[in-house]
Amino acid sequence: MEIPYTVKPRPDTGLYNAKLGIWLFLASEVMLFGALFSSYVLLRVGAEPGTWSMGLMDLYVGAGNTMVLIASSMFVVLAWAELKQGNLAGPWMSPRSWGYKNWKWLTIACAVLFLCVKWGYEWPSKFKHYDVWLNNATVLHEKFNNGYDEVASHGGGVEEHIEGIYTKRFFKESSEGLGGSKDEFKKAWDAGTLALSGHINAYEEAQIDVRITGWKADAGVSEADADKALAKQGSEDAAGLRLNGGLLPEKTDYDTAKRAEYALGQAGFTVALSVADYKTVKAHPWMWRTKRVTEDIGGKPRVRSIVFGLDDSHHKGIITLDVGDIKRLSAYEPKHSTFFGIYYTITGLHAAHVFAGILIMLYNMLPIGLAMWHKDREQFTNRIETFGLFWHFVDLVWIFLFPILYIL
Amino acid sequence: MSDSHDSPDFINDLVRLFYMVGGVLVVGTIITFAIDLAFSLPLVWAAVIGLTIALVKASFVVAIFMHYKWDKKLIMITWTMVITFFFFAGMMGLIMWADGDAPSLARTEVPAKWVVLASLLGVALPASFTFLTVKMLSQPAPVEAAVPKPRRASKKRIN
Numbered sequence: 001m002e003i004p005y006t007v008k009p010r011p012d013t014g015l016y017n018a019k020l021g022i023w024l025f026l027a028s029e030v031m032l033f034g035a036l037f038s039s040y041v042l043l044r045v046g047a048e049p050g051t052w053s054m055g056l057m058d059l060y061v062g063a064g065n066t067m068v069l070i071a072s073s074m075f076v077v078l079a080w081a082e083l084k085q086g087n088l089a090g091p092w093m094s095p096r097s098w099g100y101k102n103w104k105w106l107t108i109a110c111a112v113l114f115l116c117v118k119w120g121y122e123w124p125s126k127f128k129h130y131d132v133w134l135n136n137a138t139v140l141h142e143k144f145n146n147g148y149d150e151v152a153s154h155g156g157g158v159e160e161h162i163e164g165i166y167t168k169r170f171f172k173e174s175s176e177g178l179g180g181s182k183d184e185f186k187k188a189w190d191a192g193t194l195a196l197s198g199h200i201n202a203y204e205e206a207q208i209d210v211r212i213t214g215w216k217a218d219a220g221v222s223e224a225d226a227d228k229a230l231a232k233q234g235s236e237d238a239a240g241l242r243l244n245g246g247l248l249p250e251k252t253d254y255d256t257a258k259r260a261e262y263a264l265g266q267a268g269f270t271v272a273l274s275v276a277d278y279k280t281v282k283a284h285p286w287m288w289r290t291k292r293v294t295e296d297i298g299g300k301p302r303v304r305s306i307v308f309g310l311d312d313s314h315h316k317g318i319i320t321l322d323v324g325d326i327k328r329l330s331a332y333e334p335k336h337s338t339f340f341g342i343y344y345t346i347t348g349l350h351a352a353h354v355f356a357g358i359l360i361m362l363y364n365m366l367p368i369g370l371a372m373w374h375k376d377r378e379q380f381t382n383r384i385e386t387f388g389l390f391w392h393f394v395d396l397v398w399i400f401l402f403p404i405l406y407i408l
Numbered sequence: 409m410s411d412s413h414d415s416p417d418f419i420n421d422l423v424r425l426f427y428m429v430g431g432v433l434v435v436g437t438i439i440t441f442a443i444d445l446a447f448s449l450p451l452v453w454a455a456v457i458g459l460t461i462a463l464v465k466a467s468f469v470v471a472i473f474m475h476y477k478w479d480k481k482l483i484m485i486t487w488t489m490v491i492t493f494f495f496f497a498g499m500m501g502l503i504m505w506a507d508g509d510a511p512s513l514a515r516t517e518v519p520a521k522w523v524v525l526a527s528l529l530g531v532a533l534p535a536s537f538t539f540l541t542v543k544m545l546s547q548p549a550p551v552e553a554a555v556p557k558p559r560r561a562s563k564k565r566i567n
Binding site: 074084388407 | 416419422423426427429430433434437438440441444445451454455458459461462465466469470473474479485488489491492495496
């Protein structure tokens with residue numbers, strides 16, 4: 001079936017059909033994003049003071065990405081203008097005669113750069129930064145009194161220094177009134193509900209002993225199979241272990257221990273895990289949650305302590321926190337807070353639109369998409385125009401996202 | 409873009425305009441960025457200034473990049489735009505209206521009539537959108553008034 005009005009405007013609407021279609025689609029998109037914007041504003045306005053952690057947004061990166069998207073929006077309309085003049089491609093060396101393909105490649109490059117910054121830098125750097133809430137503020141006082149050297153070199157008290165970080169993180173500097181942020185800080189400091197933000201530089205992780213405490217002959221596993229399961233875990237005297245119990249394996253890491261526990265359980269053994277020792281690991285772990293750190297292994301936590309580099313001075317402002325003092329630990333992932341929930345929802349939906357745009361642009365650059373150009377130039381030009389409308393809309397959404405997420 | 413505008417001269421003018429709009433967008437971003445860096449504005453002012461600049465930028469994108477300036481005679485797009493704008497403004501407005509969070513609907517701050525009006529608005533906007541769309545599309549073709557007269561003379565394929 002021939003689709004009517006792909007080139008000529010339909011008499012009653014005055015538009016070719018695809019254009020009417022894309023405008024209606026964009027209208028529905030306005031409602032989708034509009035609802036999310038409204039939600040953001042609602043949550044922002046209703047947030048308790050000191051809970052909206054937008055101070056973690058990097059304004060420079062946000063403004064840079066805005067520029068990239070603006071450039072791409074301009075390139076895509078230039079690509080269409082070249083098509084309108086019948087100019088499919090020009091030599092790269094002379095920008096004045098660039099055609100559709102040249103501008104379109106630049107658009108794709110900008111879109112890819114935008115996603116690289118978002119998915120390769122902005123998001124991951126949030127996944128390895130943490131907030132830590134402590135059970136008891138007095139611990140904090142002690143920690144800072146012995147072992148937080150940074151403060152001494154800066155002058156001023158511990159509290160002032162932490163307050164600086166706190167204010168920058170939760171308050172738009174003086175926007176909510178310095179008195180307001182001071183009061184909020186004092187309240188949180190005294191109540192111990194203050195969240196320290198920074199990243200984990202190192203941690204002491206459990207070395208786990210796996211001990212076999214018995215074997216149930218009536219579990220439906222034959223002796224030979226049980227011994228085979230033991231041998232798989234590296235036992236040299238399987239039969240002896242099965243009869244008398246014993247250690248297997250020794251001082252292993254968490255994952256190995258858990259796997260052994262499961263496999264041996266399947267083979268009818270009862271197994272006990274216990275922490276033999278703690279080993280210091282230097283790493284910047286991603287997306288840890290409280291449960292992972294405090295998980296109980298034979299009465300001891302999986303991680304004994306973490307070396308925490310405070311924001312603002314990652315490598316010098318370092319304190320060591322016992323996990324027993326930690327009430328909650330969370331990376332800046334969606335689960336962290338309302339702010340990050342809506343942040344990832346909106347930027348994620350927008351990034352998905354950018355990603356879809358890249359796919360469509362690539363299609364229109366490949367022979368399969370370009371076939372239409374050779375069949376009907378006007379129809380192809382119209383197709384590129386409708387894509388352009390979509391792309392400008394994606395740019396529009398970002399134009400509003402930038403001030404809302406990075407400035408408000 | 410309607411078909412009446414594809415002469416080479418017009419396209420050349422258009423390209424110049426595209427570059428100018430690109431400049432406006434860049435300048436707008438820089439201003440937003442600079443204001444935020446230079447002044448610590450209260451939240452309300454940051455919102456007013458940031459969103460006003462965003463609105464100006466958006467208007468340029470819609471008018472020039474999306475050719476709305478030349479397409480506004482086309483009533484379908486205009487209605488789509490106007491109605492979605494009201495829908496969006498309604499959503500934002502209703503939210504900003506709220507006095508605060510109350511555990512039940514029986515809060516005293518907001519008179520019941522606003523809640524009723526809000527619900528009506530929520531129904532009326534999508535309904536009017538649907539109604540207008542159906543009405544537009546069910547008009548008998550051709551409707552001369554809705555179609556800008558194409559300049560037949562310049563309407564040839566350009567290679």
